[in-house]
Amino acid sequence: MVTKVNKLTKVLSEFPLFAKNFIFITDNENQVIKFEINEAQQEIENLMLENRFVVIGKARQAGISTFVLARALWRALTKPNENILIVSYKGDSAKALFEKLKQMNDAVPRDKFPHVFPNVRRDNRSELLFTNGSRISSVTAGNKDIGRGSTYTYVHLSEFAFYASQETQLLSVEQSLAKGAESQLTIETTSNGTSNHFYRLYMQALKNKSKYVPYFIPFYHKLYKKQFAHDYDEAERWYKATNGGKRLVSDDLEEDESVLHRAGATLRQLMWRRWKIQDMENEQQFMQEYPSNALESFISTGKSVFDQNKVLTRLSYSIEPLSKNEVLSEVPESVRKYIGKGLDLFELPERSKKYYFGVDTASGSGNDYSTITVFDSEGQQVMSFYHNKIAVYEFAQVIYDLGIFYNYAFLTVERNSYGLPVIERLRKERGYLNMYKMKTFDERGKKKLQIGFITSEKTKAIMISDMKEQFELGLVNIECKTTLQQMQMFVETNGRLGNKRGNSDLHHDDSVISTALAIQGMKINKWYV
Structure with missing residues (x-):
């Protein structure tokens, strides 16, 4: 007792x-x-x-x-x-x-x-x-x-x-x-x-x-059902008054609302969300005040470059990479140690398909990441690589082996900084021919072609604009969650594009850059082998 x-x-x-x-x-x-x-x-x-x-x-x-x-x-x-x-x-x-x-x-x-x-x-x-x-x-x-x-x-x-x-x-x-x-x-x-x-x-x-x-x-946590009950009642009355007396039903939901509904937001909470947004400048302001996940809550100063509703929807539907057991015997031996530790394969190469690599190179010192993004010719992402402690010479070997593995893929390598020695190793030491060439002019006005993509403020704006268009129109399908998460943080601040805002230790946009580079490779529609 x-x-x-x-x-x-x-x-x-x-x-x-x-x-x-x-x-x-x-x-x-x-x-x-x-x-x-x-x-x-x-x-x-x-x-x-x-x-x-x-x-x-x-x-x-x-x-x-x-x-x-x-x-x-x-x-x-x-x-x-x-x-x-x-x-x-x-x-x-x-x-x-x-x-x-x-x-x-x-x-x-x-x-x-x-x-x-x-x-x-x-x-x-x-x-x-x-x-x-x-x-x-x-x-x-x-x-x-x-x-x-x-x-x-x-x-x-x-x-x-x-x-x-x-x-x-x-x-x-x-x-x-x-x-x-x-x-x-x-x-x-x-x-x-x-x-x-x-x-x-x-x-x-x-x-x-x-x-x-x-x-x-999140803003739709069940604790708010009681706490915001009066607000929810008022929002429902507003919705009915503006929709012929009808209550919101699942068939009326926008794409981003459907994602929230599947995550647990009730129809009453989604009516309340619409009620709140009508007095705000945009949906991003709602995300700042009432985030649905941790990443949304960090969206702040600066204007998000990519449509956040589309990014969130893609995050909800992105597939998991193939398991280590599914790919271990298929991939080159030199890259097996990276599977699940920076190397994610979403599809194995298919015979006769063309593949496009975007490559952003870092020093390997542990700060910025060396990244690879790979699409097939239809715009489906098939692979991503993301590592911050791989030496430049090792990274060049990884690119070469994976490029050959993906049917002698077309490589768009950023030429700036550490990208140049990667290009030298791929071209001169390994004889890799299928690489992006950029037209430039010397001081005498003579045209010449250089291997690799030279990134400047002007060319970066172009390639990010192209990536935004391709992504938001559904012409490319991004599966890599790291890339999508970086897209949530990618902003334009005082005319500058990126995530870093002065502190590369906290913010990364490397996967966004390699994705944009891959899209540039697809855009020029060249093939040198």
């Missing part, structure tokens, strides 16, 4: 039960209610039970701050000597968060449960100290190191993407985190473009290349 003592012990040991019984919050109707965690909060709770490091990207008003504050209070009240730090972006947000925390603490029913909860020993504008030795502190990020000189059992970084010195501040916080199994660090933020450390951290987490486990809350 479950005794009252056993029941209380269980409630105190599990945060969702603790919150439901002892935490009170103010809801959207300004009513004080018991805190029952929503679906997204439960999903984050499940992650936190298994992982010490969690990074949360989110749309607006997801209730994550409330969840974090309540969980911090639970730790402080149920465990002695907890040292908890809540870090905010600005002073006013730090004050608001800490006031909410104090309200939660004041509402804990100590009178009803004497000797269960510790009392407050010290209460000031940035600290709550309890009689069990536990402490919750609040600071703003500013420009200083965070947490230096102290050891914390739990740290939460709120709106981290807006901190001034993200990388150094995160490093100092990690150093101050206790090394025990129950210590935790969580990051929660809306996105702030791609020119910051949070973007890199989150992208690495998505690729399972970080100790942080990623979680994202």
